Amino acid sequence: MGWDLLKSFLVFLLIVVGFIFILLLPREMEITHHGGLVFTADFPFTFDLFKEKVQDFIHHFQTEKGFGENKMGVPILEELQTFLQRDLHIIIPAFFLAIFFGMILGIIQFYFREKWVGRIQAFLSWIFSSIPDFFFYIGLQYILIKLVANGYLQMNLFGNDDWYSFILPMIAVTIFPMLFMMKFTSTSLENEVGQDYLRTARSKGLQRLFILKHMLWNCWPSILNQAQFVMLYILSSLPIIEKLSSYQGAGYHLLDSIFKNEDVRSLAFMLPYLVFMFATVVLSKLVKHWLVPIKSGALR
């Protein structure tokens, strides 16, 4: 277990370094003035420039003893803390809701798979998983705007000032990973059908619900492996949904800083995302270790 975690940590470090190198590739525009009103713009892309940027980057960390300040003179870490807190309001509930409800819905879907309830559920989930989250969000906004304009509803649809601001973006990023979890859970339960231990359990007169519990325990390893995907999906969609809803979180500012070529700031906003991913990997490994002490399949 310890070796496994150490290996994940090394991979994580390599990925961070790889990301920094891609981030530091030169992409600035250089404007030269030739006198009068003659200007030319150029995008230099040479290895020397890249080396210079890497040196500057290291130098920045050496002199500032940390991330330093942004252009407004606010320490980046301070700025990051505020924005990250807003992000956490979305990421944490979205992650656990997606996993928890996804699994519950998957179990329900599996339990009723032969009945019309299950068929309707499968159909609906399939339709919803085909809708891209940005369209879902815009559609929701369209309806809410019409409702607010006609006076049926009074609420702030954009921004991050109200206590309920995080709910709309959260719903938009939760739906797809939740449906994915649901589909995955029901598929892996269906794969268990026909195993010998189920016949034994049934022959001894165990109730269906208890049998389900046994099946679920066998599915844990493959279900928990999906946690990383759920987190990745939430983190990929979050910046865009934040931008659409002007919810000023870390994702919003990550995009902003990348487009403005502020390398240090981009890294400061990207690092927490990478740490979230790493934490998800570690967490799922730990939970797996705790729930399934024996390697899956070792008993069969």
Next chain:
Amino acid sequence: MKIITFIRHHFLFCLGMLMFLILLFFTFFGEYLPGIDRDLKEIEYIWTDKKIPLAPPFEPSEDYLLGTDRDGRDLLSLIVMGAKETLLIIISITIIRYLIAIPLAFLAHKKSLGIHHLVSWMNGFLSYIPSIILVILLVTLPPILTSETRLLYLIIVLAALEVGRVAEMFRLEFSQIASKEFVTGGNSIGVSNFRLFRKYLLPFLYGKLLISLVGDIGKVTFLLGQIGFLGIFITQVFVQVDAGQFAFFNTSLAWPMLLLNSYNDIRSAIWIPFFPALAMTYVIFTFNILSQGIQKLAK
């Protein structure tokens, strides 16, 4: 009678095909339909009943079925005229992705040239970093940003990003087939690797290939939509807007480009991002249904 039974048995396939044909019809013949403005005329203002000039964008109305954009161009015409470009980009991204991924999958399966390490590293990297962030970082690199053939580079970047995922999927398939006896037989009579790939392994994968290729078209459409929201141009011109100031301007009609300004539009003229996003959702739906339909058909 036979047709009706076929439709009843393969309802999803038929529905998907029908939606696909409708999509193709609007893509290729849409511009000749009445009510479609082929020149995409811009309107500076219209007079209201009270003789007040009104500037675009105009809401959906009888004159403009889906409203107009900020230049006063009819949104329905824009969507129809942009369909060809959009579909071309989406389909070429998907096909290029599979053309690269399948040979990679075979090489990774054979563990030759260290491709299996490359594939697993690509997958590891992309399971940590959201692909859309990598897209932004890569397409803003100067060689791609200022290139004359920017569209081609953009397509290759978008295709290459998920090559690892597809290659890994097919590597597993290859390993599964390779454990069968006829492959051992082939190996024992000494067929070359290329022949093994072409005649022994690939024929078993045509069905799976088609299903996952059609399903991937939906994913590519989704990624392309995200690019639109982020304001990355597909094709562009670089001009000097003022003394010493330069900017890029969008020259593409593709649907994601109608989402460029959605940050502002969603607050004032939500129909501008809504209908292009709806059109993209239709494409995703069509190909998802088709992929499911083909899967059932193959059974």
